Amino acid sequence: MITVENLSKYFSDKKRGVIKAVDDVSFQCKPGEVYGLLGPNGAGKTTTLRLLSTVLRPDSGKVSICDYDVINQSSEVRQHIGFLSGDTGLYRRLSGREILRYFAALYGLKNHQFKQRLDEIVELLEIGSYLDTKTDKLSTGQKQRISIARSVIHNPPVLILDEPTAGLDIIASKSIIDFISRARGNGKTILFSTHVMREAERLCDRIGIIHEGKIKLQGTVSEIRAQFTTDDLEHIFFKAVGMEPPAI
Amino acid sequence: MKLSNVFVVYNKEFLDVIRDRRTLFSMILLPIIVFPVMTLGLGGVIAGQMEKMEHRSSPVVVLGSSNSPEIIAALRQNDGLQIIDSIHDRGVAERMLADHAIQAVLLVPDHFNLDVETSDSETSKLSIWYDKSDAESELVERKLRRSLQDFRTTVVESALLERGIPVELLMPFEISSENQASSSQMAGAVLGMLLPYMVILLTMTGSTYSAIDMTAGEKERGTMETLLVCPASRLELVLGKFLTTMTAGMITAILAVVSMSVTVFAPGSMLMSGMAGEAQIAIDPMTIVVAFILLIPVAALIAAVLIAVAINARSYKEAQSYVYPIIILVIFPALASILPGVEADVRMAFIPLVNVSLILKNAFIGIFDWHLIGLAFFSSFVYAAFAIFIAVRIFQRESVLLRI
Structure with missing residues (x-):
């Protein structure tokens, strides 16, 4: 369960002054639900997800993940989330197994727990054939699967995915989409950011359209469509942020 | 933690x-x-190079060689020096030194005189020109100087002998240094x-x-x-x-x-x-x-x-x-x-x-x-x-x- 209330984060920039990267954002995501933060580059998606994953500290507002507070219980929060982004890298001189063992140890898994969890993940993500290959020898899709395995090695109840398909081809993207669908089926709480409308449409139970740090609109896909008398999410997006949709 | x-x-x-x-x-x-690499390789190369230079016969032009055949004869005793007395022009000698064709030039003044009683500061002065930026030229300068000092000692000793003065007078005591470090x-x-x-x-x-x-x-x-x-x-x-x-x-x-x-x-x-x-x-x-x-x-x-x-x-x-x-x-x-x-x-x-x-x-x-x-x-x-x-x-x- 993720609860975000009036979350704000400001950055100061020498040229542009104070930037409100996240401005009074509130939303909720329940177990078994996929919440999609939809917005263009620079809208505040990544900053929001970093605030939730405790990498950044909020300036105001309250965030709780599985009833743990991101500021005062950041270590517990980190223990309960799996984080993955599109530009997540891997240690190229290590094999998938070595990377997974490293993160399992950091998440406090005992050796037998790691072995058991690894067996489950290898089967689920079909990574067994290249698990012992150094990751710089793997294809992009294979690397992405190892990254997914890394993010769920401790079997977290909450997944925070920052544009996880960015820069991937359709086959590699498919592995992510399938993974998200399966995780939802297993009752995970999934927060997902994207700027790809179709992905949001297909995967998300609820969507928040974010622009210039603010959530402009949120609800289920059908609720949003009903408000705008159009099925085209792209048109809805432009209207929500106060812009004219493209002519073609 | x-x-x-x-x-x-x-x-x-x-x-x-x-x-x-x-x-x-x-x-x-x-x-x-x-x-x-530093000590055996590079060090060895430098040491070898130094030894080669030490034993090589290096060309030296003597200007005014006819002014003192005794000096020429003394210098020819040193195998490390190859004495050239066929060049008489200062400019040519200077150019040769600059081009590293020779390693040093010895200038013997006109009317060079070995007799202390009749010579003056001009006629008893030998000059060595060398190139201090060139390690070999520096070495040759030392060789030349050593040969000339030896020759000077011989001249002094024979003058003292002629006057019936014991040579030991020149050396009332000796100095010896001993390295005490192991x-x-x-x-x-x-x-x-x-x-x-x-x-x-x-x-x-x-x-x-x-x-x-x-x-x-x-x-x-x-x-x-x-x-x-x-x-x-x-x-x-x-x-x-x-x-x-x-x-x-x-x-x-x-x-x-x-x-x-x-x-x-x-x-x-x-x-x-x-x-x-x-x-x-x-x-x-x-x-x-x-x-x-x-x-x-x-x-x-x-x-x-x-x-x-x-x-x-x-x-x-x-x-x-x-x-x-x-x-x-x-x-x-x-x-x-x-x-x-x-x-x-x-x-x-x-x-x-x-x-x-x-x-x-x-x-x-x-x-x-x-x-x-x-x-x-x-x-x-x-x-x-x-x-x-x-x-x-x-x-x-x-x-x-x-x-x-």
Whole structure:
């Protein structure tokens, strides 16, 4: 369960002054639900997800993940989330197994727990054939699967995915989409950011359209469509942020 | 803080480091090969070159050779000089010297006169022109001077004999110097000058790549964020990375000490043959103990500073440009062992790197001041702890970690 209330984060920039990267954002995501933060580059998606994953500290507002507070219980929060982004890298001189063992140890898994969890993940993500290959020898899709395995090695109840398909081809993207669908089926709480409308449409139970740090609109896909008398999410997006949709 | 997390990070980073060819080169190969190459290779080449020059017959033009056939005859006795008396033009001689066709010019003035009673300052003055920027020309100048001095002594002796004065009058007493230092002390003095400097520098080069790879490299590859969202604290992450860097530095330093000792004592080493003859050289085992004790805080200090600096960079390349000035900052204090007149004392014991450099120099000549060794050890650790504290603080800054 993720609860975000009036979350704000400001950055100061020498040229542009104070930037409100996240401005009074509130939303909720329940177990078994996929919440999609939809917005263009620079809208505040990544900053929001970093605030939730405790990498950044909020300036105001309250965030709780599985009833743990991101500021005062950041270590517990980190223990309960799996984080993955599109530009997540891997240690190229290590094999998938070595990377997974490293993160399992950091998440406090005992050796037998790691072995058991690894067996489950290898089967689920079909990574067994290249698990012992150094990751710089793997294809992009294979690397992405190892990254997914890394993010769920401790079997977290909450997944925070920052544009996880960015820069991937359709086959590699498919592995992510399938993974998200399966995780939802297993009752995970999934927060997902994207700027790809179709992905949001297909995967998300609820969507928040974010622009210039603010959530402009949120609800289920059908609720949003009903408000705008159009099925085209792209048109809805432009209207929500106060812009004219493209002519073609 | 969970120590187990520090060791998890340490084990992973060390595995990563020893699989990196660049790190392996600077950590293991460089300290092993640098001393043999320097002393046996380069030293051997220089020694061979010097010997060749010493035995070579070098061309020297004598201008005004007809003014003193005695001098020409005396110089021809020296096999190391090839006397050319067929050139009479100053300009030609000067050009030949400038073109390195000859190594020196001897000018015998007109009316040159060996008789003290009838000559004056002009007619008794010989001039040598040479090129001090050319090592061979400098050597030939010395050969010429030696031959001329020998000839002068002969002239003086025969003049005294003619007047019935005993030659011994010229030498009322003799001066003899005796080197009281044992060959082991002399070897220690040379090692004590070179080794602290080289070891400190190599500790730096050995730890640089791993420090950059684990900080800026991790940001560049996009693995930093995943590390930051795992439950390990920033302190645990920094300590794990710091210990890996320190280990890399220590391995380099230990290999450097071993390689240098083997090289220096190897038969045929120029260092030894030049100064201690064939003597048996033994290093006090306590010297090695002190060297290792002091290398620990040196490696710690260097590792902590490198981590604190490299974490600020966004990429490997940027980190390298930040680290180069640090190499210079390390070289200067490390040079303290080479500077004459700089000695270890209580004040120096508090100056990072200078302290270790000077104390190691003393250790090699058998001086073990435990008070200073203790001060240097603890002060270096305090500096290292401070640098780690700074590194942890930097690791907590959002802008540094996430390139905001």
